Amino acid sequence: MSTDEQRRALSRLVFQWRTAHPDGPDDPGDDPEFLRQARILQGLDPETGARLTP
Amino acid sequence: MRVYEALAGTHTPHSGGGRYVRFTVAVKAPDGGPAGISTRKLVREPDGTLVADHELQRLLPEHRGNGFGSAWGHHMETLYRDSGFDRVELFAADDDGGYMWASAGYDFNSEWSATAILDELADELTRLEHARDTWPGPPDDPMLQQIIDDIAAARALLADAAAGYGQPGFPSAYRISQAGRRPGMKYRRDEWLGSRVMAGSEWEGVLKL
Numbered sequence: 001m002s003t004d005e006q007r008r009a010l011s012r013l014v015f016q017w018r019t020a021h022p023d024g025p026d027d028p029g030d031d032p033e034f035l036r037q038a039r040i041l042q043g044l045d046p047e048t049g050a051r052l053t054p
Numbered sequence: 055m056r057v058y059e060a061l062a063g064t065h066t067p068h069s070g071g072g073r074y075v076r077f078t079v080a081v082k083a084p085d086g087g088p089a090g091i092s093t094r095k096l097v098r099e100p101d102g103t104l105v106a107d108h109e110l111q112r113l114l115p116e117h118r119g120n121g122f123g124s125a126w127g128h129h130m131e132t133l134y135r136d137s138g139f140d141r142v143e144l145f146a147a148d149d150d151g152g153y154m155w156a157s158a159g160y161d162f163n164s165e166w167s168a169t170a171i172l173d174e175l176a177d178e179l180t181r182l183e184h185a186r187d188t189w190p191g192p193p194d195d196p197m198l199q200q201i202i203d204d205i206a207a208a209r210a211l212l213a214d215a216a217a218g219y220g221q222p223g224f225p226s227a228y229r230i231s232q233a234g235r236r237p238g239m240k241y242r243r244d245e246w247l248g249s250r251v252m253a254g255s256e257w258e259g260v261l262k263l
Contacts, residue, residue, distance in 0.1 A: 007262040032237035
């Protein structure tokens with residue numbers, strides 16, 4: 001996935017989360033499930049945020 | 055909310071050309087008093103690409119953290135997506151902006167922006183290493199382990215940044231902002247490596263739609 005594709009995928013994830021949680025916190029990362037999904041999307045460990053792929 | 059200024063214009067060739075519409079809205083509190091201001095510029099570039107420029111947003115301190123910023127941003131983003139906009143651009147600043155825009159998926163829009171954040175990350179790494187080396191408590195102290203974990207995270211980010219701005223693997227603003235965060239941590243209540251680095255920072259951001 002190119003950098004631009006990754007950027008668009010993350011922005012779509014945030015947009016979809018905000019649509020589903022109109023009264024949710026300002027920071028979507030306050031939702032542990034969102035944080036996990038966003039990290040997986042970026043190729044990161046969902047718990048620690050460490051990079052998984054070489 | 056009330057629109058109190060709107061105008062249309064043309065960018066000079068030096069500014070990339072294209073036409074734009076700029077509008078400013080006054081944000082009101084539930085009691086009708088002033089709460090803030092927001093200015094947006096909608097640009098059609100010469101090749102037809104649509105870009106939204108979030109030029110200005112200021113909320114009075116007592117009205118921050120109540121959800122207006124995210125609700126207003128989402129409302130506008132819905133319009134942008136429905137209208138075929140390519141991206142949103144802004145300058146992240148103020149107390150919360152440096153962190154919150156990164157957490158919302160905005161990425162660095164210029165090399166100097168990324169460099170400024172990486173410089174702050176390097177400074178934070180120095181502080182962490184000093185804290186580790188002068189730790190007064192026992193070696194199995196959970197707080198010391200957190201510092202050691204943050205040192206590893208900061209080093210990994212700086213190593214990946216060696217790929218060069220714009221190259222695959224270069225850390226995104228989002229990745230930096232969430233570094234060291236444990237699931238369940240909440241912004242404003244807790245702090246972690248990424249929130250310490252990004253809070254109060256200033257950088258040019260872009261959200262690819």
